[in-house]
Amino acid sequence: MPVIRSARVPLDRASVIVPAGRVYVIPQRCKECRFCIDFCPKDVLVTSTETNAKGYRYPVVAPGKEEACVHCEFCSLVCPEYAIFTVEGPRAEVPA
Amino acid sequence: MSTSTFIAERHPSDPLFRADRLPHIWCPGCGIGPAMHAYAQAMVESEIPLARHVCVSGIGCTGRVPGYLNMDSYHTTHGRAIPFATAIAIVKPELEVTVYSGDGDLFAIGGNHFIHAARRNVDLNVICINNFNYGMTGGQVGPTTPMGARATTAPFGNYEQPFNLPYLAAATGAVFVARWTSLHLRQLKQAFLRAMKKRGFTFVEVLAPCPVGFGRPNDIGDAMEEMTLYRERCVVDASARLDSLDIDLRDKERPITLGNFVDIERPVFDPLAMMRPAGERENHAALAGKTQEG
Numbered sequence: 001m002p003v004i005r006s007a008r009v010p011l012d013r014a015s016v017i018v019p020a021g022r023v024y025v026i027p028q029r030c031k032e033c034r035f036c037i038d039f040c041p042k043d044v045l046v047t048s049t050e051t052n053a054k055g056y057r058y059p060v061v062a063p064g065k066e067e068a069c070v071h072c073e074f075c076s077l078v079c080p081e082y083a084i085f086t087v088e089g090p091r092a093e094v095p096a
Numbered sequence: 097m098s099t100s101t102f103i104a105e106r107h108p109s110d111p112l113f114r115a116d117r118l119p120h121i122w123c124p125g126c127g128i129g130p131a132m133h134a135y136a137q138a139m140v141e142s143e144i145p146l147a148r149h150v151c152v153s154g155i156g157c158t159g160r161v162p163g164y165l166n167m168d169s170y171h172t173t174h175g176r177a178i179p180f181a182t183a184i185a186i187v188k189p190e191l192e193v194t195v196y197s198g199d200g201d202l203f204a205i206g207g208n209h210f211i212h213a214a215r216r217n218v219d220l221n222v223i224c225i226n227n228f229n230y231g232m233t234g235g236q237v238g239p240t241t242p243m244g245a246r247a248t249t250a251p252f253g254n255y256e257q258p259f260n261l262p263y264l265a266a267a268t269g270a271v272f273v274a275r276w277t278s279l280h281l282r283q284l285k286q287a288f289l290r291a292m293k294k295r296g297f298t299f300v301e302v303l304a305p306c307p308v309g310f311g312r313p314n315d316i317g318d319a320m321e322e323m324t325l326y327r328e329r330c331v332v333d334a335s336a337r338l339d340s341l342d343i344d345l346r347d348k349e350r351p352i353t354l355g356n357f358v359d360i361e362r363p364v365f366d367p368l369a370m371m372r373p374a375g376e377r378e379n380h381a382a383l384a385g386k387t388q389e390g
């Protein structure tokens with residue numbers, strides 16, 4: 001079925017500024033439910049390699065996703081532990 | 097550690113919580129946490145000062161919500177949150193009183209209080225975390241456990257017809273009735289805001305994962321799986337027939353219908369009106385600083 005993709009681009013696309021978010025985590029609160037990781041619309045997060053004191057792996061920004069967070073705040077809303085939030089830009093310094 | 101993950105000590109919402117008690121006791125992936133966050137945010141956005149909000153619960157995992165909120169809150173006995181809250185609402189009409197409790201607390205031991213408070217149209221918001229079981233006491237069958245679902249007291253499957261809570265609330269007189277889930281958090285917050293704006297008896301059902309009590313015996317692997325099920329099977333239809341809102345999580349063909357189903361006006365319960373001078377009877381709540389919003 002032909003899909004007219006251009007019809008789905010908002011008319012004000014060029015003038016809309018997509019917000020940028022910086023990800024903050026409170027590792028000791030996380031219980032590794034993965035809600036933030038699996039429901040992030042931009043796949044920004046993965047589980048950490050190290051664990052917190054209770055043995056849970058908490059979310060960290062995935063390699064290569066340093067610029068991807070759009071500060072939609074869904075991770076903060078859905079986290080049952082209030083262990084993650086974002087702050088609107090500027091983006092993190094990414095070492096060259 | 098990824099270079100662009102920042103470590104924080106506190107969450108911006110912490111002032112709304114008794115943050116010294118965090119992390120809370122709820123299991124990993126329990127749906128009570130996100131719903132409590134949505135309620136806390138709705139209070140802030142309600143334009144009603146925090147000092148005028150009151151939260152009352154009964155007993156259960158959900159019953160612990162008031163213990164984590166940094167506000168005037170009451171943890172009452174099992175099933176009795178509504179009568180306790182009714183007294184506050186009648187005597188202090190300037191307060192915004194919310195009952196926050198579980199399906200067992202509100203609809204098993206507390207069921208009679210619910211139907212009569214709705215019938216009288218007491219000025220209360222009732223929020224029910226429906227996790228389809230008695231979570232706190234180890235996963236027993238409750239009044240919302242779906243037919244056929246397994247529980248510690250129904251190892252061969254529940255054979256009792258559960259309540260359809262929005263239908264029950266509407267039939268008994270609630271002026272605002274909604275159902276969302278602990279995944280539909282923006283809509284849930286809006287429903288809480290609407291409930292706070294309205295005078296009279298409002299009811300919001302929140303479908304929430306209880307991976308320990310309900311998920312495990314019902315082959316729902318973990319909380320993520322139950323949340324995914326909500327994402328895939330929920331449809332929003334505010335005009336759905338109320339008698340069609342039954343839930344069966346195990347029936348994969350059956351959608352779970354969400355929405356703000358009822359929004360009507362009815363006279364609000366005000367038994368003290370008789371004791372006031374004639375001119376002050378009707379506008380008591382207005383005098384108390386509360387307005388009816390359309």
Ligand SMILES: Cc1ncc(C[n+]2csc(CCOP(=O)(O)OP(=O)(O)O)c2C)c(N)n1
Pocket residue numbers: 155156157158159174197198199200201202225227229230231232233238
């Ligand atoms: C009078 C009385 N009877 C029974 C109990 C045991 N009890 C504690 S919580 C609970 C049910 C909780 O279920 P629900 O309200 O659905 O809350 P949840 O834990 O699922 O959030 C029961 C039966 C009690 N505490 N008091």
Ligand code: SF4
Pocket residue numbers: 021023039040041042043044045068069070071072073074075076086
């Ligand atoms: S704010 Fe949105 S985009 Fe950014 S990490 Fe959270 S869920 Fe992902």
Ligand code: SF4
Pocket residue numbers: 029030031032033034035036037058059078079080081082083084
């Ligand atoms: S949603 Fe919260 S508790 Fe769950 S994995 Fe993310 S940070 Fe941890």
Ligand code: SF4
Pocket residue numbers: 121122123125126127128157158227231232305306307308309
């Ligand atoms: S038993 Fe169920 S309702 Fe209670 S804290 Fe655990 S997941 Fe939540």
Ligand SMILES: [Mg+2]
Pocket residue numbers: 156198199200225226227228229230231238
């Ligand atoms: Mg329950």
